[in-house]
Amino acid sequence: MSDPPARSLVAVACAVLLLGIALWEIVATRLAGAPDDDAWQRAAAIVREGYQPGDLIVFAPSWVDPTGRMHLGDLIPIDMAARMDDARYARIWELSIRGAQRDERPAFERDVDGVLVRRYEHTPAKVLADVRDLVPSLRVEGAARPSLELAEVGFEPHRCIQVVPTSPVRMTVALPAGTLVGYAGLADVFTRRDIRAPATLDVEVAGKVVASISPGVDDGWVRFETKIPAGDVTFVARAAAPNRLLCFAAEVRE
């Protein structure tokens, strides 16, 4: 059975299209890939040459992080990998592939066969106090005891103060005046799966709530910021549901 002429033309057009798709697919499949170890080694050598103690090294996109750590992990202390955020770092080295670099003007840039090495320079935040360093001096009211953990929050590493508030837990500490910047989230993917309710962290100064966040199971590492006077600051962790591993970090910045 033969097709009418109009159908034949459509068939030819579809054939040309299919042929084009096939050829593109063959080429695209063979070319798909990420930079090899040689490119990564040469990119890492550039970082090592310009590295100064205290520099932050990051990788983008996040899925290439293991490859980056394989090449430069010796320059990344655990606390740096599990940092609260980037604000306290003056120099940030970024090794990125596939166009995943930050939308920011770098102080230095070089492309090494697909690995883009960039260095950003910032005025670092001046940290007056880090609440995580003050865990031993926290005055705790409530059944649960907070502990400093290296936790998975939002599938990222964070060094944070973890507490499981089956009933409200009040943690009070004396802090200097400044801007209190912090983050909180729910740790542990499996408890996040099994219990879907959020937890809440309030920040109280002189009995008044000055900041409050309620990170949920899909919210990750949630930021808060508030001005505080010098004196006692109370962090109140609470949750209506059981087994909420609320983890938070905060520092007072100038």
Next chain:
Amino acid sequence: MIPKRSVGLILAVITTMLVVANQQEVGLARDEIVYMQNGMRYADWWIGLVKLEHGISKQSITRTFGGPGATDNNREHPPLMKTLFGLSQRLAHEKLGVDEVTAFRLPSAVMQGVLVLLVFSMVFALWGFLEAVIASLLIAFLPRAMFHASLACFDAPIMTLWFATVYAYWRCLDGRKWPWQAGVAFGLALATKHNALLLPFALGVHYLVAGVLSARAKQLRAGAFAREVLLHRWRIIVSLAVVGPATLFVLWPWLWFDTYAHLKQWLVFHLTHVHYNFEYLGMNWNAPRFPWHVALVTTLFTVPVVTLAGSAVGAGVWIAKRRESPDRLRAPALLLALSAAASVGPFFLGTTPIFGAEKHWMPALPTLCIAAGVGIAWCARGLASRSRHRTPIIATFASVVVLAAVVETATAQPYALTWYNALAGGAPGGADHGMNRQFWGVAARGALPVLARLAPANGTAPVYSHDASPAWGFYQKLGLLPKSLPDAGHEEAGIARSKLAIVIHERHFNRHDYLIWKSYGTVQPIYVVRANGVPIVSIYRRP
């Protein structure tokens, strides 16, 4: 000259051989180990029964096929493929000397060949030789399906037996007196995986439509019309409703007593299945509601683009030529469409577990490939219609199109769960899109040569084997890992004991990296196994 009808058989044998070759590099999947272990015991039970070494007792059946717990003796999955894995191990490995993993996986590979043969047979009967060859090649060169067929698991076999049921049902619509084939195929599908329970939705709707077509063709009215719709091929219904469940019953000794309770336990297990973690478009999903488009996007990213494009053309051809379609009363294109819809439909509900991605709706793929075969053949004929060199043009065109699927399939192995098609940008594109990296711990296979080189000359170096823990002993038995690298155990205690550690990268497994950092005091892996540049396994050594 090879008879055209024999080409399907040749393609089936080649497909089986390709799958057997491919599986050599594919790591052992976590669930696969469970199926292998239970399969050996199921096989031994049947062998003992045939040899009259034991009879049929509730006690021996429970000890082998069941138990009080929901997963005792893997009672949550029907036994057909597990039994075949076990029988193959006993025969091909123990008697014929085939390596053990290959022996376990042989039934899946054969099933993939059978699928190619069935696709060829149906398409050849309905649309022609060229369509049949292209459709068969496209089903053979599906990257993810090739991977799943390389495992001693159920996902590729259920695709085969689902399609076998559809094919047998279509054949039985010819009015034969004893359409037992449809029932037996359905029973075999039921005895393979619970997906088969969706088949009646496709076959039921098609049966009614075929009845309407038959009644219209006979120009029946009122009561006679309704009777024709319901009873036009009533023997098939009896076959599916009686022979199908009977086949399942015969093959599954666990149903031989307390049948209702055991059937209920089987179904309840899957209706209330835990939601494992699964990454999709940058989010980790482990609780409903899931996005309605998971099946759509995942299929668009995991089937070769030429196959998708060809199937779109083929669907257009089916619609445009619906009045000229062969075998109009049996509505084969509608049957294939309903088959795909029943297979993939539940994944649009937002509540059906999505953690297995495309493997859960693979029975939809024969429909895609058949449509592609029809569409590509139609294009080829159109391209060559005004040429004197018809055959070379058609052959060249079809070869280039199929070659794209071959290239995708070859590129995907052996880490096909990390692979995505050219539309997604390959494995790195899939990672950019936040698509699932992998599951079942299969990629650990790629870390074994590195670990083996780190084995101490004296003493042992326990390895935190993470998601590969169930396969560790088997890898050692196969000689891929020295005995001096024992499994260190689970979670923090295992990491604390370990001198080496691996993390198999899935988004929700990031926590294992952090546990290792804490114990080892470093964030630096000594090696990262990658698939097309995408990290799949990190290896750490305690400093």
